[in-house]
Structure formats: C-alpha cells, structure tokens
Amino acid sequence: MNIKALTPALSVSPQVHPADMAEIVASGLRSIICNRPDGEERGQPAAAEIAAAAKAHGLDFAHVPVVSGQVGAGDAAAMARALAALPAPVLAYCRSGARSAEVAQLAATLGEGAITRYEIVVIGGGSAGIAAAASILRRRPDVSLAIVEPSETHYYQPGFTMVGGGIFSAEATRRSVEELVPAQAVWIRGAAASFDPGANQVTLADGRVLAYGVLVVSPGLKLDWDAIPGLAAALGANGVTSNYRYDLAPYTDRLVRRFRGGRALFTQPGMPIKCAGAPQKAMYLACHRWEGEGVLGGAEVQFHTATPTLFGVADYVPALESYIARYGIDLHLESRLVSIDGTTKTALFEQRRGDILRRVEERFDMIHVVPPQVAPDFIAASPLAAASGFVAVDEMTLRHPDYANIFALGDVAATTNAKTAAAARKQAPVVALNALAALDGAAPVAAYTGYGSCPLTVEAGRIVLAEFGYGGKLMPTFPKWLIDGTRPSRLSWLLKEKLLPPLYWHAMLRGREWLAAPAVIDPQR
Structure with a gap:
C-alpha cells in the first residue's frame, strides 16, 4: 500500500481493499475513512465491504463520500466530524489519495471550533x-x-x-x-x-x-487491585475471586458451588466503594446456598471489613446482624486486607483494637476480595x-x-x-x-x-432494601406497608431480580x- 502520513493523526492512501486490513493494522492505524462515493468506477469495493473488513480487524470506519472536483464546506464539515469522532491515527482514502488530502486540509482550515x-x-x-x-x-x-x-x-x-x-x-x-x-x-x-x-x-x-x-x-x-500486594496476580485461581470484575463473578459461583467445607473469607475495604453492601451480599448468598446444601456447618466464614460498623446506616444493621448470627459468621470490624498470597492461600489483615494496631494472618480455602477504590x-x-x-x-x-x-x-x-x-x-x-x-x-x-439504594441480598429470595440520602436519612420509595426496607423482603427480591x-x-x-x-x-x- 502507498500510505502517506499528513500528520501524526492522519494518513491518506489510494483505494483500500479488504486484503489490506492486516497491513493497515500493522501500520498502527486505528480507523479508516472512505471518501469515495459508491459506484464511482467499475470494480470499486463498496464502502460497506470495506467497513465489514475493517470491523473484523478491530478498526473503526466512517463513510464521508466526496465527489471528485466538488469538495465543499459541507464535505469539510462532515470530514471534521468524522475525524473528531474516530480513534486516531486515521487512514483516509479515495481513488488516488489526493481528494482525501484536500478535504482533510479544508476541514483543518475551518478551525478548532468547527472540528472539535x-x-x-x-x-x-x-x-x-x-x-x-x-x-x-x-x-x-x-x-x-x-x-x-x-x-x-x-x-x-x-x-x-x-x-x-x-x-x-x-x-x-x-x-x-x-x-x-x-x-x-x-x-x-x-x-x-x-x-x-x-x-x-x-x-x-x-x-x-x-x-x-x-x-x-x-x-x-478506579478499582485499585494493585493497592493490595499480591492480589492482582492471585485473582482467578487458588480460590481467590471478586464479584467486582465481570470475568471473575462466574468464578465466585463455581467456588461456592464446589465448596464442601473449610474456611471462607470475605473482605471489604474502607469507603468509598461501589455499593457498600456488595461485599456482604456475596457472603450472604454463599452462606444461604451452603445452608441449603447442608455444608454450612462445616464452614468457617469470616467477614473482614475495614469499616467500624457493619453498615453505614444504623437502621439496617439489626437485620444484617440477624443474618450474621444465623449463618455463624465471624465478624471482624476495622480489619483491613493488606496483602494476599494465592499459592499459600494466606491473607494478611491489619486490625485495629482500640488504640492497638495488629497484623493477623488468616488461612483460606476461598476468599472473596473487594479492592480499594479511588x-x-x-x-x-x-x-x-x-x-x-x-x-x-x-x-x-x-x-x-x-x-x-x-x-x-x-x-x-x-x-x-x-x-x-x-x-x-x-x-x-x-x-x-x-x-x-x-x-x-x-x-x-x-x-x-443524596438518594442511593443498596438492595442487600441476605438470602436467595429476600432482600433488605436500603434506601437513604445525605446524612443517612431514610428515603424509601415504597410505603412501609408494602416494603419495609429495614426488614428482609420477598417483594424487594422480585424488584432486584425481575x-x-x-x-x-x-x-x-x-x-x-x-x-x-x-x-x-x-x-x-
């Protein structure tokens, strides 16, 4: 191919063919603009054909047809919009490359405001x-x-x-x-x-x-996985998982299904995090499944949260504490995960007990980790x-x-x-x-x-629907006779699921x- 760079962000070339895509990708280009109207000459590949080939190779594409010898302000404006929207560097092509260079130059002369x-x-x-x-x-x-x-x-x-x-x-x-x-x-x-x-x-x-x-x-x-030494490398193997990543949530499901007893740890970092109840929800759903399968009695479940309370709004804490008791969960407040070793299946926590700060190492068979968030x-x-x-x-x-x-x-x-x-x-x-x-x-x-809602899934089929605004003020959507958000509700589960x-x-x-x-x-x- 005869690719000519006009600027670091834009190159031009003669007619592009589907077979050229690998070379275009290898050149570091990320997008293609076709400046030829379809049917301009016999044997010319249609823009749709080039678009399909570009997409198959991970390239973005836009069709900005310009009639040869008739480049006008409207064409330049359309070219400017395409250049602003597409990832750079961009390859623009026409029959010879000259028309693409002309319309690109005219687009540039319109000034920054018209382009961007x-x-x-x-x-x-x-x-x-x-x-x-x-x-x-x-x-x-x-x-x-x-x-x-x-x-x-x-x-x-x-x-x-x-x-x-x-x-x-x-x-x-x-x-x-x-x-x-x-x-x-x-x-x-x-x-x-x-x-x-x-x-x-x-x-x-x-x-x-x-x-x-x-x-x-x-x-x-930003999910700051690297803030906890060893975590990024440990994820997805040796029982280390997190529902905070799309690719790892199915691994959580597999670990819970295969669990037949042992030590299961669940962690929560300090605020702020996405949905403050999500770390607990993972734990309650796991415990409910183990309870139904008769394996909860052989499980040692620990919840380590860096926060001083189980949940930031006091009205919802009694319902959550009842499930902590029901599932026999060992609750550790002000306990922050500081490192993890997936190969030895050990996690190190820093725990505050009054004025004393201590470090405690815990062994695990599975661990659900929530990263710090910044x-x-x-x-x-x-x-x-x-x-x-x-x-x-x-x-x-x-x-x-x-x-x-x-x-x-x-x-x-x-x-x-x-x-x-x-x-x-x-x-x-x-x-x-x-x-x-x-x-x-x-x-x-x-x-x-300040409204926010956190449906706290305490078991499969019941949810504590926490709804609150600035200062922890309760802000229920539904009347209390329909849904009492401070208590587990089947209707709240249907709301979440359906x-x-x-x-x-x-x-x-x-x-x-x-x-x-x-x-x-x-x-x-």
Missing part, C-alpha cells in the same frame, strides 16, 4: 454518562452532544453479585456501547487525558482536543479534583464550585452519598436540567438529595425518568 466543538461533552459512557446524555437529549434533541468512551462494552454492574450467586448469567449483564449511545449523540471512541477548564477544552489520550460549552464528567472510579488517575491529577481526588461538586446541584459550566455525577463525583447505580439514576436528570440551564447562561434549577434490570436498560439509559424526578430549586432562595 460540541455544546455538551460527556466524559464516560457508563451508567451515569449515558443516562445523563439520554436525559439531556430527551429534553433538547437538537443539542450537539458527544460522549467520550474508550470501551466497546457496557456492563450492568449491579448484576455482578447475582452472577456470583448463580442467579444471573454473566452474558445478561453486558451490552455493546454502540447500541446504548443515544442516536442523536456522537460517540467519540477514546479516553480523556486532561482538562483545560479555562479554555473549555478536553484533550484525549491520542492527542485529539475537544471544545465544549458544558462539560459533564462521569468516567466512574478516582481515575487523570481525574485526580486534574484541576477539577477535590482533595479526595474525585471531582469537586456542590452536593445539591452537582456543579463544580469553580467552573459554572462543569458538572459531575456517578462514582467520580466527590459527594457523600452511596456510590450506586440508583444514585446515578437520580443524579442524571438533575445534571441534565442544570447542564442545559448552564448552556443557556442560567443558574441551576434542579437539586439532588424489575431493576429492564428499568436499567430500557428506562435509565434511555432517559426515561421513572421514579427519578429531580427536586426543583426554589428561585426565591
């Missing part, structure tokens, strides 16, 4: 990011909005515990990002690297720069970060305290609510309303009350805000 500017840029295509984008676009379908997300796969993370408990299949918790991104949004396949809030710009890891009118930050948090590195190192490393925001409006056109939601926001999908569901419409108000030069109009997954896929991620109406800020305040 969107009214709203959303960083992160997870639960919070897609929900916020969908809510924005339902209110204002014509707003120009881009979602920056490097992953091709989206996971329903609240379902991982159910996978580990043998209730859901792993496949039921995953979808492609492409099918979830709202039709009106531009999906930019890339990762954010740094922010320049003074210039209203985001730079991506591949060097692309996006300008925005309003920025919504929602890339989630802000993503590019967030913690950015001018958007609070002292915690997460994005600084006003807890009610979710707006940055220093930048009136920047909002954050989901796990990355430095709020004191529980980090759950239910919290993101409530935050999304708040951010949607306030982001659109900021775009119009107005003050925030909606408030988030209703919440479709609510997630078909309502939350589509901008349908069932039971998620935001509080309105009183303009007289």
Whole structure:
C-alpha cells in the first residue's frame, strides 16, 4: 500500500481493499475513512465491504463520500466530524489519495471550533454518562452532544453479585456501547487525558482536543487491585475471586458451588466503594446456598471489613446482624486486607483494637476480595479534583464550585452519598436540567438529595432494601406497608431480580425518568 502520513493523526492512501486490513493494522492505524462515493468506477469495493473488513480487524470506519472536483464546506464539515469522532491515527482514502488530502486540509482550515466543538461533552459512557446524555437529549434533541468512551462494552454492574450467586448469567449483564449511545449523540471512541477548564477544552489520550460549552464528567472510579500486594496476580485461581470484575463473578459461583467445607473469607475495604453492601451480599448468598446444601456447618466464614460498623446506616444493621448470627459468621470490624498470597492461600489483615494496631494472618480455602477504590488517575491529577481526588461538586446541584459550566455525577463525583447505580439514576436528570440551564447562561434549577439504594441480598429470595440520602436519612420509595426496607423482603427480591434490570436498560439509559424526578430549586432562595 502507498500510505502517506499528513500528520501524526492522519494518513491518506489510494483505494483500500479488504486484503489490506492486516497491513493497515500493522501500520498502527486505528480507523479508516472512505471518501469515495459508491459506484464511482467499475470494480470499486463498496464502502460497506470495506467497513465489514475493517470491523473484523478491530478498526473503526466512517463513510464521508466526496465527489471528485466538488469538495465543499459541507464535505469539510462532515470530514471534521468524522475525524473528531474516530480513534486516531486515521487512514483516509479515495481513488488516488489526493481528494482525501484536500478535504482533510479544508476541514483543518475551518478551525478548532468547527472540528472539535460540541455544546455538551460527556466524559464516560457508563451508567451515569449515558443516562445523563439520554436525559439531556430527551429534553433538547437538537443539542450537539458527544460522549467520550474508550470501551466497546457496557456492563450492568449491579448484576455482578447475582452472577456470583448463580442467579444471573454473566452474558445478561453486558451490552455493546454502540447500541446504548443515544442516536442523536456522537460517540467519540477514546479516553480523556486532561482538562483545560479555562479554555473549555478536553484533550484525549491520542492527542485529539475537544471544545465544549458544558462539560459533564462521569468516567466512574478506579478499582485499585494493585493497592493490595499480591492480589492482582492471585485473582482467578487458588480460590481467590471478586464479584467486582465481570470475568471473575462466574468464578465466585463455581467456588461456592464446589465448596464442601473449610474456611471462607470475605473482605471489604474502607469507603468509598461501589455499593457498600456488595461485599456482604456475596457472603450472604454463599452462606444461604451452603445452608441449603447442608455444608454450612462445616464452614468457617469470616467477614473482614475495614469499616467500624457493619453498615453505614444504623437502621439496617439489626437485620444484617440477624443474618450474621444465623449463618455463624465471624465478624471482624476495622480489619483491613493488606496483602494476599494465592499459592499459600494466606491473607494478611491489619486490625485495629482500640488504640492497638495488629497484623493477623488468616488461612483460606476461598476468599472473596473487594479492592480499594479511588478516582481515575487523570481525574485526580486534574484541576477539577477535590482533595479526595474525585471531582469537586456542590452536593445539591452537582456543579463544580469553580467552573459554572462543569458538572459531575456517578462514582467520580466527590459527594457523600452511596456510590450506586440508583444514585446515578437520580443524579442524571438533575445534571441534565442544570447542564442545559448552564448552556443557556442560567443558574441551576434542579437539586439532588443524596438518594442511593443498596438492595442487600441476605438470602436467595429476600432482600433488605436500603434506601437513604445525605446524612443517612431514610428515603424509601415504597410505603412501609408494602416494603419495609429495614426488614428482609420477598417483594424487594422480585424488584432486584425481575424489575431493576429492564428499568436499567430500557428506562435509565434511555432517559426515561421513572421514579427519578429531580427536586426543583426554589428561585426565591
């Protein structure tokens, strides 16, 4: 092939054929743009044929047809949009390569704003990011909005515990990002690297720069497996597992099914973590299965949590303590996992007992580990970060305290609510309303009350439905006569198993805000 590099991010070439894909990949290129209209000459491969071959080799593709000798401003704008959306470096081709070079040069002369500017840029295509984008676009379908997300796969993370408990299949918790991104949004396949809030710009890891009118930050948090020496290498073998990873939740299920007695350890790090009840849920589901199979009596189950209490909201603790007693679990508060050796099946804990700090080594036959969780590195190192490393925001409006056109939601926001999908569901419409108000030069109009929900699965078939807001205030969705969230409930289990997954896929991620109406800020305040 005759590939000519115009810039580090863009090369051009004559007509590309399906057989060229391996060479294109080997050249380090990540995307292809076809600038030829289909049927331009006899024997020309159709754009769809090249697109299929590109996809089979892991390349992204866009068709921006340009008529030879008639390159215009509309073509340049279309080329600019494609270059902004596709992972770089990009190969553009036409019959000879000259037309691609011409339209690319014209696109560059339009200036940065025409190439990269969107009214709203959303960083992160997870639960919070897609929900916020969908809510924005339902209110204002014509707003120009881009979602920056490097992953091709989206996971329903609240379902991982159910996978580990043998209730859901792993496949039921995953979808492609492409099918979830709202039709009106531009999906930019890339990762954010740094922010320049003074210039209203985001730079991506591949060097692309996006300008925005309003920025919504929602890339989630980082599971810090390396914070516990030995853990990353031990996972997935020798009885070491975690429901916090898609590929390991089925291993949890296998370990629990094959367990016939011995020592089973379950751990929880300090806050913040995704769903504070998830470490316990894995343990309760395992114990309930062992109880039913008659092997619980031969099990020594330990729960080591770095927190000083079993659960952060006192109203739910008595119900959980009853299951700790029922399953004969040895509870260790303020006990933090500090290292693990999978080959010797030993775990080292640091335990606080009053003013004394001691280290205790425990042997295990299986261990379910939850890693410490921190802000993503590019967030913690950015001018958007609070002292915690997460994005600084006003807890009610979710707006940055220093930048009136920047909002954050989901796990990355430095709020004191529980980090759950239910919290993101409530935050999304708040951010949607306030982001659109900021775009119009107005003050925030909606408030988030700190709502979060943690369905604590205490046995297969019963759940303690913890729902609470800022300060641990109980915020039940249903009347107490229907669901008393402080007690195990069969109806709460049906809600978790049958209703919440479709609510997630078909309502939350589509901008349908069932039971998620935001509080309105009183303009007289």
